[in-house]
Each structure stands twice: as structure tokens, then as C-alpha cells.
Amino acid sequence: MAEKTKLDVLADILRKAPDEVFIQPHNVPDPDAIASGFALHYLLAQRGVETKIVYDLEIEKANSLKMLELFNVPMVRAAEAYTLGTEDWAVLVDAQKGNSNITDLPTDEVAVIDHHEYRGNQGYRFEDIRPEAGSCSAIVAEYFFENNIIPPAAVATALLYGIFMDTDNLTRGTDALDLDMFYRLYGLSDISAIVDLRGNEISANDLKFYAEAFKTVEVYDELGFLRLAGVNDSLLGAAGDIVISVSGVNISVAYALRESGVKLSVRSTCREVKASDLVCSMVEGIGVGGGHSHMAGGYIPAENIAKTRIVDTFLKHRAIAFYESRKKAAAGVAQPVSP
Ligand SMILES: [Mn+2]
Numbered sequence: 001m002a003e004k005t006k007l008d009v010l011a012d013i014l015r016k017a018p019d020e021v022f023i024q025p026h027n028v029p030d031p032d033a034i035a036s037g038f039a040l041h042y043l044l045a046q047r048g049v050e051t052k053i054v055y056d057l058e059i060e061k062a063n064s065l066k067m068l069e070l071f072n073v074p075m076v077r078a079a080e081a082y083t084l085g086t087e088d089w090a091v092l093v094d095a096q097k098g099n100s101n102i103t104d105l106p107t108d109e110v111a112v113i114d115h116h117e118y119r120g121n122q123g124y125r126f127e128d129i130r131p132e133a134g135s136c137s138a139i140v141a142e143y144f145f146e147n148n149i150i151p152p153a154a155v156a157t158a159l160l161y162g163i164f165m166d167t168d169n170l171t172r173g174t175d176a177l178d179l180d181m182f183y184r185l186y187g188l189s190d191i192s193a194i195v196d197l198r199g200n201e202i203s204a205n206d207l208k209f210y211a212e213a214f215k216t217v218e219v220y221d222e223l224g225f226l227r228l229a230g231v232n233d234s235l236l237g238a239a240g241d242i243v244i245s246v247s248g249v250n251i252s253v254a255y256a257l258r259e260s261g262v263k264l265s266v267r268s269t270c271r272e273v274k275a276s277d278l279v280c281s282m283v284e285g286i287g288v289g290g291g292h293s294h295m296a297g298g299y300i301p302a303e304n305i306a307k308t309r310i311v312d313t314f315l316k317h318r319a320i321a322f323y324e325s326r327k328k329a330a331a332g333v334a335q336p337v338s339p
Helices: 006-014 031-046 062-071 136-146 153-166 176-186 191-198 204-215 233-244 275-283 311-334
Strands: 021-025 052-055 075-077 089-093 108-114 126-129 218-220 223-228 251-257 261-268 288-291 295-301
Touching: 006 031, 006 089, 006 108, 006 126, 006 136, 021 031, 031 052, 031 062, 031 075, 031 089, 031 136, 031 153, 062 153, 062 191, 108 136, 136 153, 136 176, 153 176, 153 191, 204 223, 204 233, 218 311, 223 233, 223 311, 233 251, 233 261, 233 295, 251 275, 251 311, 261 275, 261 311, 275 288, 275 295, 275 311
Parallel strands: 021 052, 021 089, 052 075, 089 108, 108 126, 223 251
Antiparallel strands: 218 223, 251 261, 261 295, 288 295
């Protein structure tokens, strides 16, 4: 007898749900999170498990909104999911329980599919966590091919775009799985929809924020800093991607100052300085942070920042100190002092 696929195992578990089954991506879902949720919703329906996709906070970015419209993704905000309760089960996608970027809803989180650093089993009955994958979309895409299910064009295109975005056009943290799935999805996708999405990556309003933010850019060696004003901090990552494309800059630290605290987004293509290590050192003892070697995020609540300190200087000081120490350590390894 053929061994059960991951999808079969997951569907078997979810059939036992006492009430509804929800799929929950991280808050402020990005294209990878939306595609993963959308594709899993389709796959589970193929196995007779009906689900609803639910998310918290807002979908802010223009391309994420465009995805919902183009592919008709059935996603509702948690606040509007009136039937959601403690009897319901949830599958987390592109996030894990206990992450700072996901709201703990009343549901029982029984399963997780993710590509972030493993945070340990949080009581899941099913987990498929592959930190080496550049996107969650590639992991979910594999479920189609493992089960000989052909994704409809809308699902294939959403997944292709999810891989595209999370790997920065197949150049950031890309794993063989991302490439393999990209190749297999490509022929099933509607490339004109990808072109449409590429043409909707920022709104006219975003452009104003970017214009202000780029005036704040400061470069120190390979580090590029950027401060974003206002509440629209979903632009942080995208602004950081632009800063890192500046010649000579290999690490970008983008941050937004809100009344409630500081939000950080770090990108790195520097071998010696992992984005996740840098962000962890910046928030050490005062906040939370994590991510991948190429991209990471963090948050420092306002009450943990001494009022007497200038936040910009404080952040830059911590980042530069960590950068210098890593560089020094790497140089030490490369050129051992002769006895
Ligand atoms: Mn992702």
C-alpha cells in the first residue's frame, strides 16, 4: 500500500475537527502567505475538508490586495469571522505559534506549514516546517505534485508569485525546492497576471512614504539604514530591498518609529552577518526578533527604550557594534595570527 502523503495525513487529522477548520497566515499577509493559504484551502477541499482563510490586521500592500482581486482569494479578517471560536481548529501557514507577527486566535492551532526557523512543537498534531525553503509557497506547491493534483491557473499563479516575492526573484535564500516548484508551476500559470501584479507593487501613496524615507538613508560600510515615518510599516521590507540594491550596501536595516514601539526589518547578502543574528542582537533584552539569514524582522516596545536615548542613534549603535564584531571575528578566522 502506498504511503500516505503529507496532505492525506493532514486531511485525516482535520476531518476530526469538532467544528470549523481555519487556515491562518501571519498578520498583514504578504503574497507568500496569501498564496500558501489559498493553495492549501484548494488542496484540502480536494480531500473533502472545507476551510476558511482568516487573518488579523490589515492587508496593506497594493500587490497583496491585487492578488485577492485577481484570484478571488476567499480571505476574511479575524474580527469579521463571527463563527470563529474555541471549538475550531486552525492550520498556520507561513508562520508559527508564538511568533510576534501572528495573533493567537481562540482556535486550537493543530497544524503548521512554514519556512521560518523552527520554534519547537507548540502542541501541533501536524507540522511541516522547512527553514531551508525560500518560500512557504514552494512547500505547499509540492503537495500538489506529490498528490498528482493539477493546480488551477489562479492557484498556480498565486504560488508562482509567492515564490517570486519571498525569494526576491529567485535571488534570496532560494532553495532547490523553490526552483523546482517555480519551474513546475510556470507552465500552469497565467504570466499576464504576474505582469499585472508586478505593475501593482506600490500605490501612489506608498511613493510619498518612500520619497521621505529615502532621504533618511545613511550608509556605514556595508550597512544601510532607513527610517520610515508613519504607520504604513508594511513598506519596511520593500524599502529595505531597495536600500540593499545600493552599490556597496550589503545589509539594510529599515525601521519605523511608532508610538507603541519600533518595528525593524533587516536584509542581508553579507556572508558574515546573518539578518536574523543582526536583528536578534539589536533587540537583545528589550524586544523580539527572528527570521532567516537573508531577511528578518523585529519589534521593540516603546516602554523598553530609555526616554533619554535617541532611538535612531541607539539602533545604529547596536547594529554597527554587531557588524564590527562579526567582521572582526571573520577576519580573525581568515588570517590566524602566526605563533
Ligand atoms: Mn514567507
